[in-house]
Amino acid sequence: QVTLKESGPALVKSTQTLTLTCTFSGVSLSATGMSVSWIRQPPGKALEWLARIDWDDDKIYSTSLKTRITISKDTSKNQVVLTMTNMDPVDTATYYCARIGGYSYGAPYFDFWGQGTLVTVSS
Amino acid sequence: QCVLTQTPSVSGAPGQRVSISCTGNSSNIGAGYDVHWYQQHPGRAPKLLIYGNNNRPSGVPDRFSGSKSGTSASLAITGLQAEDEADYYCQSYDNSLTVVFGGGTKVTVL
Numbered sequence: 001q002v003t004l005k006e007s008g009p010a011l012v013k014s015t016q017t018l019t020l021t022c023t024f025s026g027v028s029l030s031a032t033g034m035s036v037s038w039i040r041q042p043p044g045k046a047l048e049w050l051a052r053i054d055w056d057d058d059k060i061y062s063t064s065l066k067t068r069i070t071i072s073k074d075t076s077k078n079q080v081v082l083t084m085t086n087m088d089p090v091d092t093a094t095y096y097c098a099r100i101g102g103y104s105y106g107a108p109y110f111d112f113w114g115q116g117t118l119v120t121v122s123s
Numbered sequence: 124q125c126v127l128t129q130t131p132s133v134s135g136a137p138g139q140r141v142s143i144s145c146t147g148n149s150s151n152i153g154a155g156y157d158v159h160w161y162q163q164h165p166g167r168a169p170k171l172l173i174y175g176n177n178n179r180p181s182g183v184p185d186r187f188s189g190s191k192s193g194t195s196a197s198l199a200i201t202g203l204q205a206e207d208e209a210d211y212y213c214q215s216y217d218n219s220l221t222v223v224f225g226g227g228t229k230v231t232v233l
Contacts, residue, residue: 037222046125047161047169047212049222060220096168104157104175107216111180113168 002026004036004097004114012087014123022080022097022114030055030075035100037110038071038082040093048093052100052108053080089121126151127213127225134231135203143198143228145213151223153194156216160189160198163210163227172211173198200230208232 008020020038027034034055041047051071052060059071070083080097094116101111128146135141145158152158157176161169171180173189176196186202196215200207213225 039222046226047214047224049224052222062221063219098169101171102174104159104178105155107156107159107214108222109159109171109174109214110161110169111171111174113170116168 002099002112004099004112006095006097006114006117008095008117008119010118011120011122014088014121016087018082018084018087018091018119020082020084020095020097020117020119022082024078024080024097024099024114027099028075029073029078029080035108036073036080037098037100037108038069038080039096039098039110040091041096041116042090042093045093050095051082087121089123092119092121094118125226126217126223127215129211129213129225129228131226132229132231134233135200136233137203137205139203140199140201141203141230142200143211143213143230145196145198145225147194147196147215147223149194150219151194151215151217152191152196154218158189158191158196159214160187161212161214163212165209169212203230203232205232 004024037052038050096116098110099112100108160173163169176191177189
């Protein structure tokens with residue numbers, strides 16, 4: 001069974017850098033085809049995709065946030081890390097990591113999700 | 124704002140059928156990318172409900188079904204049950220190489 005769990009600070013201040021870690025089990029990040037994304041959800045609002053990293057270290061970022069976010073992986077620890085710079089109160093959200101379970105006519109879908117971690121940004 | 128547009132809310136009595144629409148454009152759904160659907164109960168992570176327009180993962184009841192046509196997709200719930208009360212999100216892909224989500228639809232069981 002694949003499980004993912006997010007960890008990181010619950011509270012950060014404006015202008016600070018956020019670092020979140022996604023630790024997963026049941027599958028290796030080095031397995032061919034393995035991909036993990038970060039997705040966030042502000043309170044009461046919709047889901048927003050942030051970034052993706054593949055088993056071969058290929059990375060893709062949200063167009064609107066690509067100047068502020070970096071995704072990386074530590075295969076030996078089965079972890080994926082998201083850093084987001086210059087945090088603002090509007091970045092307050094639950095941050096999820098999710099595994100891409102496959103692609104259907106080019107569109108990836110997420111079959112396993114972490115429980116999410118709420119990050120609040122204070123001004 | 125979200126790239127994909129969903130009706131904010133729908134409601135129905137137990138046993139009834141409800142439908143949720145998801146509208147995109149020629150850069151995402153209309154470009155041929157498939158649509159996936161997620162169910163999210165309050166305080167919980169999203170759960171994959173439908174993938175590839177109309178495929179159900181193991182364990183998802185067959186009262187959930189999906190379809191896609193042109194630049195839109197829809198999710199239908201037949202035989203509505205109390206536990207179906209949740210938020211539902213559509214998701215696809217865009218020519219800009221990014222994942223796109225809908226704004227979500229809240230389903231209320233009367």
